Every structure is written in C-alpha cells, then in structure tokens.
Amino acid sequence: MVAGRPRAFCTDKALDSAMQVFWRKGYEGASMVDLTTAIGINSPSLYAAFGNKENLFKAVLERYDARRKSFMESVLAAPTALDVARTFLHGIVDLAADTGGKTPPGCLYMQSGQSCSDAHISDEVNKHRAEKEAMLCERFEQARRAGDLPAATDPATLARYLTAMGNGMAVQASCGASAPELRAVADIALASFSAFINPA
C-alpha cells in the first residue's frame, strides 16, 4: 500500500455530517462553508476527497439510499401486501419523525431535491425515489400472482399510493408533526388500503 500523509478525517463520518447539512438546507442552500464547518475540515480536503459539491451530494445520496434500500428490503419481506403497506408506513414514521436529533425530521429526498434549480440534482433524487416505488410495485405484482391481491388491482397504483402517502407524511414530519400524529395518519391510510384491496 503506497501512502502519503494519512487523511485526518473519516470519509463516512464526513458524509454523515454533510447529509445533515443537505437535509436541513437543501442542495443549493447548503454552502461549501456550511459543509466544511459541519465536517470540521478545510475545503481543499473536501475537494480532494469528493471532487466537487455535486459529487459530494451524490455520495451523500448514495449513502442515504443504501439505508433506504435496506429499509425497503425489510419492508418487502413482509408476508402479505397489507403487511408490506403497514411495515412501510409505520417505518416511514419512525424514520421521519421524533428521531431525537439523530437525523433532521422528514426525508432527504423531499428536503434536498424538491426545490432545486439544478436539474441534474433533482433528476438524480427523483431517480432514487422512483426506484423505491418500483420496488413496491414489483412486490405487489408478486402478491397479485400469488393470489394475495385481487387480479383487478393495479400494483403500480398501489405503489404510487403508498409512495405519495410516505412522501406526504415525511413533509408533515419536517413541519413538526409528531410520531403519534403520523401513526394515526398511517392507520387511516392502512384502513383505506385494506378496504381497497378487500372490496366488500
């Protein structure tokens, strides 16, 4: 292993600090000064490690995405379509509200990509969001094939419904809604989900 002066900071910890900043201020609202002071390094170190602001954000997004993807995998492992919906929505509540300062409230996708003038960034964020919706859709297609869902239901619509609900709940969390409040909201969503897939 060839080596020079060792890096004085942990790349992963730096990404976590940067994530907090992007989460709270958005992509454009987060300045390089905000990022370097949050990480505790000088800008040349940051540029040497990540290239530029866009690449840094993409690395942060990738890190966030890995966690969301593993969350989604635990969701998709639920036995029935209704269990999938319940695990998903209740999980979103835990991720988005009352996190005890570990992460900002809400969801990085909503807070960083929603109002961004740079199309590269918002496209990238939306790509990741769409991926999660596709995972739900695929799971519901499988459920329909397995007879767990009526043949008449459209998996894509179900996935879109849950995604919209999750995003809306994340937005409310970022505006101060508490976990119990959002859990009550999730329960309405689940009641209607259940009513929809089990027509009387």
Added chain:
Amino acid sequence: MVAGRPRAFCTDKALDSAMQVFWRKGYEGASMVDLTTAIGINSPSLYAAFGNKENLFKAVLERYDARRKSFMESVLAAPTALDVARTFLHGIVDLAADTGGKTPPGCLYMQSGQSCSDAHISDEVNKHRAEKEAMLCERFEQARRAGDLPAATDPATLARYLTAMGNGMAVQASCGASAPELRAVADIALASFSAFINPA
C-alpha cells in the same frame, strides 16, 4: 392622483411570471436575473415595485394563496365529509397534474418552501400550508357535530391525512405523474377514507 412616469408593466402579470420561476426553481434557486428576465423588466423596476426578493416572494405567495384559499372554500362547501375529501383530492389532481403549461406541475408550497435554508421563507410557506389543513379540520369538526362523522373520529387526523395525501400527490405530479394516474391514487385514498368514516 399624483403621478410621474407611468409603470410600463402590470404588477399582477409580473407576479404571475415570478410565480412560475419560484415554482420551477425554488426560492433560493430563482435568481433575480431569472426573475427580471421572466418578467421582462430591469431589476430597479422590480425593487421599486416589491422591495426585495423576500418581499417579492411573499407577494407571489399571497397571490398563490388567494387562489388556493378560494379552491378550499369550494371544497369545504361540499355537503358531506366524504364529498369534501373527494372534491379536495380530485381538485388537487387538476391543479397539480397536466396543467397544460399554465402552471408548472406540482404545488408551489412543495417546490419553493421544502428545501430552503432561509427559515423566514419556509416558515412562511408552512404557515400557509397549515392554514389549509386547519380549514379542513374545522370543516370535519363541523361534520362530526352534524353527525356526518362518527363521534370517535378525530377531525385533526382526518385533515392531516388528506393534507399528507394532497402533498404527496403534488410531489408525484412534479415528478411526472399524469392526471389519470393520480386520480387512481386519489380513489384509493378515498376508498380508505370512506371505510374509515363508515366503519362496517
């Protein structure tokens, strides 16, 4: 009326142009150059008319809010709680998706206030959003008093549910979801809503 040189642009049309820019790029993403070129005036004219960027945005927000409020009033006029919910969600679809270029897809609240590092701005946006939720809540309280809703239901939770749903659908519209797709989502939301307020 004392007057000097007459203003060469219409204030309301200017606000509409500015609204489009804020809607597409967010508050921080919209530069004064973006705004002045979209309006077709020079910056001193804009500053003379509106003060500064923050005040311009607040004027835009007020204008948007007036339309949303009149939309809400037509929603609240629906005869039953379920009709209110249906009118609300279907109306959101019409406002947010396939607008034919008249407005950008989605909703100004989501696109401009969600990822903004300036707390003054996001607070202002959230204040307006919360106002609409409160209107729904009040309407549902009235519906419960009238016996249109079961006494066990919590009007605030219902309002929160519909608001989350509306916001989530607006986000999906901004990502390219079509009106028919969103209408199908709204119908799921209503199915559950109907099941919730009329427990079998």
Added chain:
DNA sequence: TGCATTCTGTAACGAGCAGCACAAATATGG
C-alpha cells in the same frame, strides 16, 4: 412652459459563492 414626481435603463457595488494553487506537514518504502 417649468416643476415635481415617478419610472426606466445602465452600470456598478460589496458580499458570498464554488473551487483551486501552493507550500508545509506527515506518512511509507528503500
């Protein structure tokens, strides 16, 4: 016609932005 008033266009201001050049510092391999 002259004066007061208001708007318009040109051109600039300081501040803050993303990004980088460079030399000192700290590691490894011979």
Added chain:
DNA sequence: CCATATTTGTGCTGCTCGTTACAGAATGCA
C-alpha cells in the same frame, strides 16, 4: 535518512448573487 506520495492549512481566484446610485425619460399640475 532520503525519495516519493498524499493530505493539510492558508489564502486566493473569478464568478454570481442580491441590491442600489444615478442620470435620463415620461407623466400630472401650476
């Protein structure tokens, strides 16, 4: 202990941002 490689801190760059000073143009009023 020297050569090489990599990171660190200082300080800067060019650019874009929001905002404004100022002079000229267009109105109403006397």
